[in-house]
């Protein structure tokens with residue numbers, strides 16, 4: 001059934017309107033008279049034409065099938081039309097097409113709106129889905145991060161626990177007023193309490209009796225300031241007291257200021273230190289006794305030796321020309337040996353006097369000390385045709401007599417152990433570490449590598465040096481002096497290339 005607004009129209013075989021019902025004017029603005037005789041095609045939207053032609057040809061084949069297309073109204077606006085048409089047959093011949101058109105513009109608009117609305121809805125759904133997806137992803141990520149953080153926390157807790165328990169130091173977590181909140185097993189072992197007992201007690205229970213009322217205020221305030229380190233005594237459950245090293249750190253846990261205390265039992269170290277101190281004292285005592293003994297012996301030996309020497313020399317002087325060749329040789333050997341013995345006794349006396357002449361450290365101008373030593377060696381320098389050069393010398397804190405003796409012994413040796421060439425000696429000094437490094441370089445016979453340490457022992461002389469006079473005491477005196485100043489002495493040499501003797505005098 002067509003509705004009342006449906007327009008009935010007929011077209012001739014050429015497509016020209018032959019009839020249009022007047023209702024058309026209501027919606028398209030066209031009057032029937034405007035259309036009769038004009039071609040239907042003129043009013044069709046060009047995009048819909050091919051499909052319309054196709055539809056008419058289907059009508060021509062006898063098919064009746066509604067078809068939708070657009071037409072232009074009189075004012076040019078587009079209108080949607082639905083039409084179904086059939087052939088008009090008169091007297092057995094087809095004379096045209098009769099059709100009904102319905103205005104479906106409103107329906108189309110609603111459809112279009114619905115479509116737009118649906119599209120908007122779909123777009124919205126898409127956006128929301130995307131938002132949800134990204135929120136979900138973020139959430140998953142956060143959950144994952146949280147899980148990882150929790151795992152790390154657990155791992156670090158385990159690590160801390162392991163570190164705490166692996167420590168041989170006792171470790172306590174305490175409040176500032178001395179309550180114990182936690183401790184490791186080492187703490188239980190060190191103090192002889194169970195963990196429960198320790199947690200029920202306070203720091204005051206671990207201190208010796210005199211601190212039972214608590215730590216002195218000075219210590220407490222130092223602990224609270226951040227860190228504290230001291231050697232103190234602590235008390236075990238059985239009342240015994242032991243030396244320990246305490247160090248503390250203040251940590252803030254959940255807004256609460258707490259103290260972590262590390263306690264190391266230093267009983268072993270203390271007793272080792274004590275043993276070392278006793279050994280050093282013993283050594284110093286026996287050294288002093290030895291020096292006293294050497295001094296007394298050399299001093300007491302000097303007297304009879306001088307007398308014996310004097311008598312042999314007198315014998316030689318008075319009766320020398322009456323002795324036969326053998327007796328004359330015996331007397332000369334005896335004189336040589338007594339002279340050597342006298343030098344050795346004098347050397348021993350010098351050695352044992354080092355301690356006695358040690359006036360302690362005082363400012364020493366090494367320029368002067370070196371000049372004095374060279375003055376004492378004037379005769380040897382002249383006799384050996386030696387030249388001694390020097391760098392500027394520092395002022396140091398030392399025993400002056402000792403420094404003069406050091407220079408004198410080392411420069412004296414540098415001239416004495418000469419080679420073919422006239423001796424050339426150079427003395428220098430430079431800052432090194434926390435003190436001064438002195439060196440005495442010569443162009444003498446040099447020393448075999450294997451002998452450079454031995455020569456500092458008392459009475460040690462080396463085979464090559466036998467043809468040079470000496471007692472083997474000079475370098476041991478040097479070593480004794482340098483060590484009294486907490487320094488070190490050593491030699492570097494290559495036979496034939498001369499030697500360099502080094503010694504250090506650390507600052508006081």
Ligand code: ADP
Nearest residue numbers: 413414417455461462465470471472473474475
């Ligand atoms: P002495 O000089 O009385 O022999 P020292 O203790 O002074 O005793 O020296 C020990 C030994 O070291 C010497 O006998 C000598 O062999 C060697 N010596 C010391 N100084 C030098 C030097 N400057 N060059 C070569 N050898 C040296």
